[in-house]
Amino acid sequence: MPPSAADLSGVSLHVVTGKGGTGKTTVAAALALALASHGRSVLLCEVEGRQGIARMFDVDPLPYAERRIASGLTGPEGRPGSVHALHIDPESALLEYLAMYYRLGRAGKALDRFGVVEFATTLAPGVRDVLLTGKVYEAAKKNRRGKDVRSYDAVVLDAPPTGRIAQFLGVNSELAGLARVGPIKHQADLVMKLFRSRRTAIHLVTVLEEMPVQETADGIAELRAAGLPVGAVVVNMVRPQDLGADQLAAARAGTLDAAALEADLRSVGVTDDDGLVPGLLAEAQDHAVRRALEDAQREVVDGLDVPAYELPRLPGGVDLGGLYELAEDLKDGGLA
Template sequence: MSDWPKVRLHVVTGKGGTGKSTVAAALALALASHGRNVLLCEVEGRQGIARMFDVDPLPYEERRLATGLKGPDGTPGTLHALHIDAESALLEYLSMYYKLGRAGRALDRFGVIEFATTIAPGVRDVLLTGKVFEAAQRNSRNKKATQYDAVVLDAPPTGRITQFLNVNNELAGLAKVGPVKSQADTVMTLFRSPRTAVHLVTVLEEMPVQETSDGIDELRRAGLPVGGVVVNLVRPRDLDADDLAAAREGRIDAEQVRADLKQAGVEDGDDLVEGLLSEAADHAERRSLEDTQREIVAGLDVPSYELPRLAGGVDLGALYELAAELKRQGMA
């Protein structure tokens, strides 16, 4: 059973370097594996989805990435992707609200679109979030558009997520009335509802965990719904507490290590044994620091999930592996 059965929009954020884009992609796959139709969106212009799924760079339109992700009852799930850029969103917006078809494209050639979205970052965020809102809120009356059971947004980093989602506050001094203000107000009805959850990705290091804690506090002050915390890149926990303490305190018997190496057919030597003991001490110290940060995460009063550090890095197969882990832990 999923911990978030009522959530339609999953927003994934995290400090740079924590792997938030990987987690967003894995979460989208996990949701689709329930036999659902899922859309994975990105808004930072990095074409991260295309790289992770090894496809050509995505245009400003929805593209199917994966099919046949069958749910328990055999219903096939499908994953689509959408790369949202502010300039294309503004052209679409001008065409929709002001009927500026060719004129809008002419403005783009003169650089007016880039100018407008640069000097007014609040407007830029309204355009980006508005497209996400439209995908999440589609209904059966729009026969031509694909209907999605869930939308996963690979969002900006933790330090900017509240500003990005709290679009009507950002527009307060910029647009008091009109379609831009109306769109921002409409978007906020979804972002502040139980149909949205903002999930934060961290690693077990002091700075990312602190930023996650601060991000949760900031989201709550803004009235935005906090989801879960995904602890990414977790090291294997193969050694018990006694072995870790012995490694950390330098109490491992070097002669026993040398004998074990010899029994395994490995040529021993002082450099090899000393290197192994040094690695063991570093690992034990790292584990101790991680356990301290894990306790802090546990005290954040939100559901938490852990994803392993994969030795071979993250390719498409690894994404499916991480998706299965999120599903097993109940995030999807």
């Protein structure tokens, strides 16, 4: 059995990763809402350039600036919570970095016009990750200063997929080893200090399928080897579990009582038109087979020695209302 609950006391940076198609952006957004429902100010960040957060909340594409996307979430004693969002792109992050640490000001914008920014981030792909994680670090700082700068109780990062999350978060460690002195060395050390501290938790999103679960297991091992803190596994899009073990076994074997099903339908005024009963039995068999596969993968997840939380598959897909439902599930489950 997995640990019953994640110890998230003191965590202010929640990193959400997962294999493509598992719904990591959905989980990151729901987690941000769940944290805000405690009356907290939360920043939801994305770094992959997909504008997934904007689509999730049905707002205009996000700029390189913090924008409020949810409010009116009331916590204890009526304290209002809110969610701001930030789309981080490496080019804007580089210009901000140059202005902050090298006082380039207008010269930095001139470099952008000459294409130096694009050249730098293309020539050394690792530079992109350094800039992106550096901006996340700045957002998560407790003592942020500057005009119109907000301080947040928590930051949720919709991070790159599991296959490269350890490299993405650990790139500053490599940079610190190359730079012996100066602002680059100092910044890289600070970023890694945060990422490896108890203030950070890395959550992995999966579905109950063999490849995503295996990638989750590999990701946990890689993160631990890099000294990065694993938070929880979120099992997303779980099918309903309304049928008991005996019913599932009969459905899987194709031995459900068709006559009894037809009688039940007639009792509520539904007739077996157009092969309704055979169709329902076929669907039941497919569901039972799928449930057996999911149960086998759930056992694998339980053996990962990481707290696990499950979110249901929403029949109509994830709209804004469904996002709030998932947030409530995470809150009730104790992840937020």
